[in-house]
Amino acid sequence: MKRNNRKIKTKNKARMPTSSPAIQRRITNTGYSETGASHRKGSLAAWNPIRSSPQSDIDVNLSTLRARSAELYMGTPVATGAIRTSRTNVIGSGLRVSPRPKYGLLGISSAEAATWAKRTQEEFDLWASSKLCDIYRKNNFYDMQDMAYIDYLVDGDAFAVLRYQPPRPNMPYLLRLQLIEGTRVCNPGVQALIGAVVPWTVVVQNPDNGNRIVNGVEIDSDGGVVAYHICNRYPYDPTNLSQNPDWARVEAFGAATGLPNILQISHDERPEQYRGVPYLAPVIEVIKQVSRYSNAELTAAIIKAFFTLFFTESMPHADGVEPVEAVVQQLNGIPRQPLDPNSMELGPGTMNTLPMGYDVKTVDSQRSLSTFEPFTRELIKQIGAAIGQPYEVLIKSFNSSYTASRAALLQAWSEFKMRREWFARDFCQPTYEAWMAEAVFLGRIEAPGFFDDPLLHKAWCNTEWYGPVMGVLDPVKEAQAASARVLYGFSTREKESMEMTGTSWDENVERLSIEKAKLEQEDLPVYPSVQQGESAQNSDPDDDDETKTKGATI
Template sequence: MKHKKRNRQKARLPTAPIQPSGTVITRQIINTGYSEHGASYTKGSLAGWRPIRSSPQSDIDVNLSTLRARSADLVMSAPVASSAINTSRTNVIGAGLQLSPKPKYKLLGMTAAEAEEWAKAVKEEFELWATSKFCDALRKNNWYDMQDIAYICYMIDGDSFAVFKYRPPVPGMPYSLRIQLIEASRVCNPNVQSVFDAISPYDMTVRNLDNGNRIINGVEVDDDGAVVAYWVCNRYPYDPTNMSTLSQWQRVEAFGPLTGQPNILQICHDERPEQYRGVPYLAPVLEVIKQVGRYTDAELTAAIIKSFFSLFFKEQFVSNGQFPLQPVFGQHERIILDPNAFELGPATLNVLPPGYDVTSVDAQRSLSTFEPFTRELIKQVGATLEQPYEVLMKAFNSSYSASRAALLQAWAAFKTRRVWFSRDFCQPCYEIWLAESVAIGRIKAPGFFTDPLKRKAWSNAEWYGPVMGVLDPVKDAEGAALRVLYGFSTREKEAAEMTGTSWNENVERLAIEQQTMKSLEIPIVTTTVSKTTQAIPEEGGNQKQ
């Protein structure tokens, strides 16, 4: 029995509509999602916008020479750029971050009192080293001043470096540890330097012929991409005062092979994976700040010219070479006629040669739009740099609440950078110093070199710096008192952050002062009364009346 052959229909898209006549309408494929929005190449506003996202080396390292030079130039010439760097430095570092040793006494089998006494001894010993210029390999600055220098270089160049060196102790300085600060431009690929132009992409990565490691812009990494060494040049890439010195590179291992401790520190904050060099703080706003500076210079020049009162005299005949109106001026004020010399200035009189005339130019120039326009641009700069306009320009003209909100916004960024800097510079320096101090017997720390966990417990510390600007000292002090009262903070932390002093030293000094006042029969005021403190309960549970 023969089966009838079935007619198979051609497959069609289920979404394709069919007309009554049976004709299938073919639809054009339509892009979805971002294809018609942020990723569109057909919209007129986006058709010419075709950026390329590449590796950190292509996007950052190749352009670092230009970014550093422009960043440094703006800091030296543009008030807005200088304010951004100095404001960050003042609030993050101030006069230097202060050490507060915090050994984990429970892990170390100590009591709180014993840990406190140990911390006092360590702090005094650390001050011996940190406050001396002998801690600097160049003997120029103490350790707190070096914080300032390292931070500014990190902000301007994107990163800065500190090398640990050891030199024989000198009278008054029992420690051998020395620190040498190095600017970012000196850490570069061996035998590859760039002065005015960006480094060629072909020169960005070279090979260490001894071990086959890659060297990326002065940072040597192994096959896993881990940093193993830094290459430091003995001179700056461009230094007209030192052109006779032959460039040589020194390979500095990142970590000691025996101790595992760092030999060199890179003060930097990475923004992308596999990023080995930092980006200058001002990089995102270089163009805007430069344009604001040009606009300001143009308006300033126009205002100066507008304030001048200059006259031009035209001769109809050849004179005897004497300036007209000679009797009007004193002998020392008269000038000899020079037809080739003209000057603009306050109350300047100029003589034109015969046949020349001057057409006046309207010097009237309205500055009504200058201030609001530049203010809006600087607001954008401040938002990018996490420094509100009020903080960046030191213009607290708004209400107390608005000014405090601006300070709080800026302070959040300042505290974050303080944590970064203390992790990259302060804490490693302290740990290296503490290791030497324990090794030479000036500090006792059992188990420091035998147990890594105990070493970490002995090395634990906190770092304090300047406090946020205070608009109302009374409210700030009351807030500190409440934080201590309810256990949100400690007296030591509040003293360090509010005044940069030690609470222990403060109370000891206060005891001496009170004893002196008692001996002289001077009344001692022990309490202050305010709307807030009236409601604070005393230790016994009774409220102040």
């Protein structure tokens, strides 16, 4: 009998994996999945925000942010102080231009460039210092800077339309500026008039050319700004219901000149962001809560200041028998009258006689305010950190040491200088270049090659803008530091004059020359001995906030 050696074919069965600690380990994500991106931790499980486009995150909420920001600015001390402090230190009385033509590219000498710059500065001031540069003829260019900057902080952005009108007496230039608040730049349609924005109305299409309009800003297929749509009235204005709304389309740049027709003053923080965010947007909730807390404590303090009296009637005796005086009055036919509290008067030296059976009790409305100041101080510190203003600068309270106070000033000044550069780039410099083009075209300023070569155009238009100077805690120390910077070539006399005193070094030298001649004419010492503080060199500024000045002759 033969043995059957055929192999029986069976279906392949999956083999169980070898049990090992590495395979049995639970498979999880790595990196942030167990920290900031965890969905299992109790502190983060219910926190699931969604990141979307700038239009969804910003533009949908912009009308609410503007309204709340404006209300805080008009009625909350912390918000008002934050915006006005920024305005005062960034703009002040207005940014002043200092022309700096690049004479190396222009082929002129430094002396010729200085003469040209002085002439151009005087010519620009002819236009800028006149109220005729305003389309409404109410403010000059420096006052309009103040208004535009506040609108930029409150609404997130501000606009200025460059318009041209016939020249007037004492005004040879045609250029006029028309300031527009950001709320008037919006999408055409009825939805904008009710003051509310829904997501599907943020981006609409221009039926004439197919471009998209993002909250009043028209963009092409590449996302470049093409035009702005400006309503002829405020979208929500109950006082102007008779005027039918209409939108004007203003092209961003002139087709022939390439110069801007409208300026948008804003600062974008995200790509594809076309509208600005209010300055107070990150701290609106905290400022409102601080305001509510302050109002509650103020109300409590007012109530505590009231002097409240309660007139109480004595209870009958335990046996139910009335006092003898009351019985005698009733026997004599004198009825018992209830006490009228309004008949009693309070005043200095006043004495009142209460009827029998009445007593006076006072109410002591004690309330502790020991936690109010430290609690609000910590919240205001957070507000200041978010908007770039240290607590000392925001509250105008410099009670720390000299070093700490100066550090706060320097920290705030970094924020102010940065915003000044933004504002000058968005508003002042484009306005200056538009004015320069007209001045050269009219022949009032000579600038060879201005319209021929873009490089020469920028060389003639090169400027520096100066504004308010940083406050100083010790003028002697600041002057010594400025002298050292000039001595070692880190700065110039003109720059230090502008930043320390806001004056022109050239004008200072000319005036000093006149004063010197006057002093010599009157036989007076030209450089009298003055007292200079030495405490900065001989003592630690942290030892005493108010250092005493010792005499030294210079």
